[in-house]
Amino acid sequence: MAIEIKGRMGTFMVLRMLTADTAEVLRQLDGHLSTAPDLLSGVPLVLAPADGLSVTAEMLRKVVLGLKERGFLQVGVTNVSESLASAADLGLMRNLAAPSREKPVAAAVAAGPAQVVSQPVRSGQQIYARGGDLVVTAPVSAGAEIMADGHIHVYNTLRGRALAGVQGATEARIFCTDQRAELLAIAGHYLLSDQIDPALSGISTMAWLKGDLLQIQSALNPGG
Amino acid sequence: MARVVVVTSGKGGVGKTTTSAAFGAGLARAGHRTVVVDFDVGLRNLDLIMGCERRVVYDFVNVIHGEANLNQALIRDKRVENLAILPASQTRDKDALTQEGVEKVLEGLAEDFDYIVCDSPAGIERGAHLAMYYADDALVVTNPEVSSVRDSDRVLGLLSSKTRRAERGEDPVKEHLIVTRYSPSRVGKGEMLSVEDVCEILSINLLGVIPESTAVLNASNAGMPVILDEKSDAGQAYSDTVARFLGEERDHRFLTDKKGLFSKLFGG
Numbered sequence: 001m002a003i004e005i006k007g008r009m010g011t012f013m014v015l016r017m018l019t020a021d022t023a024e025v026l027r028q029l030d031g032h033l034s035t036a037p038d039l040l041s042g043v044p045l046v047l048a049p050a051d052g053l054s055v056t057a058e059m060l061r062k063v064v065l066g067l068k069e070r071g072f073l074q075v076g077v078t079n080v081s082e083s084l085a086s087a088a089d090l091g092l093m094r095n096l097a098a099p100s101r102e103k104p105v106a107a108a109v110a111a112g113p114a115q116v117v118s119q120p121v122r123s124g125q126q127i128y129a130r131g132g133d134l135v136v137t138a139p140v141s142a143g144a145e146i147m148a149d150g151h152i153h154v155y156n157t158l159r160g161r162a163l164a165g166v167q168g169a170t171e172a173r174i175f176c177t178d179q180r181a182e183l184l185a186i187a188g189h190y191l192l193s194d195q196i197d198p199a200l201s202g203i204s205t206m207a208w209l210k211g212d213l214l215q216i217q218s219a220l221n222p223g224g
Numbered sequence: 225m226a227r228v229v230v231v232t233s234g235k236g237g238v239g240k241t242t243t244s245a246a247f248g249a250g251l252a253r254a255g256h257r258t259v260v261v262d263f264d265v266g267l268r269n270l271d272l273i274m275g276c277e278r279r280v281v282y283d284f285v286n287v288i289h290g291e292a293n294l295n296q297a298l299i300r301d302k303r304v305e306n307l308a309i310l311p312a313s314q315t316r317d318k319d320a321l322t323q324e325g326v327e328k329v330l331e332g333l334a335e336d337f338d339y340i341v342c343d344s345p346a347g348i349e350r351g352a353h354l355a356m357y358y359a360d361d362a363l364v365v366t367n368p369e370v371s372s373v374r375d376s377d378r379v380l381g382l383l384s385s386k387t388r389r390a391e392r393g394e395d396p397v398k399e400h401l402i403v404t405r406y407s408p409s410r411v412g413k414g415e416m417l418s419v420e421d422v423c424e425i426l427s428i429n430l431l432g433v434i435p436e437s438t439a440v441l442n443a444s445n446a447g448m449p450v451i452l453d454e455k456s457d458a459g460q461a462y463s464d465t466v467a468r469f470l471g472e473e474r475d476h477r478f479l480t481d482k483k484g485l486f487s488k489l490f491g492g
């Protein structure tokens with residue numbers, strides 16, 4: 001047998017291009033990468049020019065080159081004509097509903113395998129569980145950052161920053177057994193430590209999103 | 225096999241060099257052939273604290289560049305048998321150290337010594353990275369205050385990810401906490417973190433607590449590792465620390481304020 005063909009679900013990233021200015025696209029991307037260098041590296045990526053944007057093969061090539069230089073795995077392009085895609089030497093992905101900017105669609109909580117971390121996460125370290133949940137059994141220090149596409153569980157002291165649902169999953173939650181976080185965030189909505197009720201410090205808590213507001217409550221006393 | 229022990233902290237001025245000198249002298253006194261290597265190129269002061277600054281001819285950088293061999297650069301301690309130091313260069317900067325050069329020197333030292341104690345420069349840049357890269361054990365020196373603890377935490381992260389052991393997926397570098405300049409009375413007043421607090425935040429094994437002590441300055445003025453001042457509190461605390469490192473069980477002394485205890489007992 002020379003080959004095996006397997007269907008596999010995986011996460012890939014859609015990069016929506018909202019401007020025809022390719023230099024600006026790459027510049028903003030670098031901005032994202034400088035704050036979260038691990039966020040996108042090695043992820044398959046689909047380029048999705050926004051509706052109504054007049055794109056040329058030349059533009060696509062420029063962006064693709066920039067993406068490759070930044071270590072992205074190139075998959076293809078969507079939302080352009082077949083002739084344009086082939087002129088730019090890119091595979092065209094059809095039926096890929098790009099989320100529209102006008103009414104953002106909440107991403108579902110990722111269902112990939114959970115990543116389990118049993119070593120302390122120290123100041124200056126960043127851990128990102130792509131495509132799934134993150135379970136940490138060791139302390140997370142102040143100045144450390146843990147992120148997941150899905151839920152975050154910390155069965156220890158959480159002193160650093162925890163960001164769940166970083167790809168937009170508003171259903172994601174953060175659980176920890178000793179909450180002293182610098183920042184808790186779900187799908188981009190965050191609370192800083194000084195916005196968190198001191199009564200919730202040093203106890204087991206659960207954080208979730210209600211509309212745009214991050215809610216935190218004692219995990220031992222749900223409902224109250 | 226020689227063991228490489230890095231003395232590191234992140235934050236400057238917390239007592240790395242004091243600890244390196246005392247710890248090295250303590251290991252040697254216990255009969256282990258020990259060399260203390262000064263990685264603080266450009267700011268050398270290990271030789272001062274060990275009282276051999278007048279005997280420096282060649283240094284670490286000369287050896288790396290092949291301008292001298294190890295035997296020419298090593299300074300044997302006059303008080304303690306089995307103890308030597310490899311001084312840093314005062315005239316070069318930190319870029320004079322290269323990874324291959326450091327590896328070669330450590331390999332050379334491993335032939336003649338049981339313990340190689342590496343006195344790291346402050347920070348988390350190149351010099352500190354090279355000092356920890358080949359370590360088997362790390363003494364993480366921390367003062368009982370928030371910024372020092374935070375820097376130590378950062379360094380612990382590097383020890384678990386940026387060392388040769390981490391890169392090769394070998395057993396991790398063994399981490400030991402040494403809390404220095406500990407002042408129980410200031411802890412009592414809430415001006416400093418307690419040992420318990422520091423241990424809880426860093427969650428690593430506590431090897432020793434060294435009290436704030438005038439003996440440290442006196443010893444360094446005299447060019448003598450403070451561990452050799454056996455009457456002093458700091459000297460005794462370092463002796464306990466070395467003994468624990470070598471596998472002995474010893475209670476932690478100097479965790480409470482003598483005066484404070486007195487006043488408590490007598491209602492002072």
Ligand SMILES: Nc1ncnc2c1ncn2[C@@H]1O[C@H](COP(=O)(O)OP(=O)(O)OP(=O)(O)O)[C@@H](O)[C@H]1O
Binds near residue numbers: 237344435436438
């Ligand atoms: N236990 C102690 N009690 C009192 N003073 C101390 C103690 N330990 C260190 N010191 C003092 O603190 C100062 C800094 O110590 P040392 O040079 O060992 O720190 P270091 O971490 O090596 O500094 P650097 O980061 O600059 O290399 C010195 O003046 C030293 O005498």
Ligand SMILES: [Mg+2]
Binds near residue numbers: 344
């Ligand atoms: Mg020093």
